[in-house]
Amino acid sequence: DQQVKQNSPSLSVQEGRISILNCDYTNSMFDYFLWYKKYPAEGPTFLISISSIKDKNEDGRFTVFLNKSAKHLSLHIVPSQPGDSAVYFCAANGGSQGNLIFGKGTKLSVKP
Amino acid sequence: DVKVTQSSRYLVKRTGEKVFLECVQDMDHENMFWYRQDPGLGLRLIYFSYDVKMKEKGDIPEGYSVSREKKERFSLILESASTNQTSMYLCASSSSMIYGYTFGSGTRLTVV
Numbered sequence: 527d528q529q530v531k532q533n534s535p536s537l538s539v540q541e542g543r544i545s546i547l548n549c550d551y552t553n554s555m556f557d558y559f560l561w562y563k564k565y566p567a568e569g570p571t572f573l574i575s576i577s578s579i580k581d582k583n584e585d586g587r588f589t590v591f592l593n594k595s596a597k598h599l600s601l602h603i604v605p606s607q608p609g610d611s612a613v614y615f616c617a618a619n620g621g622s623q624g625n626l627i628f629g630k631g632t633k634l635s636v637k638p
Numbered sequence: 639d640v641k642v643t644q645s646s647r648y649l650v651k652r653t654g655e656k657v658f659l660e661c662v663q664d665m666d667h668e669n670m671f672w673y674r675q676d677p678g679l680g681l682r683l684i685y686f687s688y689d690v691k692m693k694e695k696g697d698i699p700e701g702y703s704v705s706r707e708k709k710e711r712f713s714l715i716l717e718s719a720s721t722n723q724t725s726m727y728l729c730a731s732s733s734s735m736i737y738g739y740t741f742g743s744g745t746r747l748t749v750v
Contacts, residue, residue, distance in 0.1 A: 569740075
């Protein structure tokens with residue numbers, strides 16, 4: 527049973543527009559959320575995180591929003607660039623030892 | 639920069655072979671993890687270790703074992719490789735169960 531869900535396997539966006547990637551979680555005890563980005567033939571790299579005491583965290587073009595009542599978070603990329611094309615994984619500290627559990631990922635394609 | 643090195647980028651093995659995947663990190667991290675990535679299934683945790691000689695099962699440990707004899711090295715062992723273990727294997731290390739996972743570049747294993 528998936529505890530971290532990314533329901534959109536793929537997303538296609540025009541360069542310069544906003545990309546919005548969504549993630550839902552099932553357990554209100556999760557209190558730390560992260561986004562990782564993965565290019566083909568490379569390992570995932572950390573992108574941005576948010577603690578449950580906040581509802582927004584921003585880092586340059588990347589902003590993560592957390593809606594605790596809806597158990598939903600989203601990653602906004604503005605403006606989107608072709609180099610942002612990658613698979614994005616949402617993660618939460620929901621493992622048995624507090625370790626991260628990951629969603630299935632969303633493949634973002636940013637078209638020039 | 640933290641570096642996580644996986645010994646092979648590509649590996650082809652025969653069904654029934656015993657397979658060793660090696661991972662070495664150079665930042666004295668306590669925690670190390672083995673994931674596999676499959677299309678549509680995302681990142682799934684196989685095993686992790688929070689100390690030398692300590693190991694914990696992840697979500698999909700069947701058919702795998704691990705060894706951590708030294709802090710910097712975490713090995714994944716496929717006791718008798720099967721075709722359904724064809725996958726991308728990713729190793730990660732971290733000083734925390736939540737923050738700062740650093741992933742290796744992955745090993746693409748094909749079992750024929």
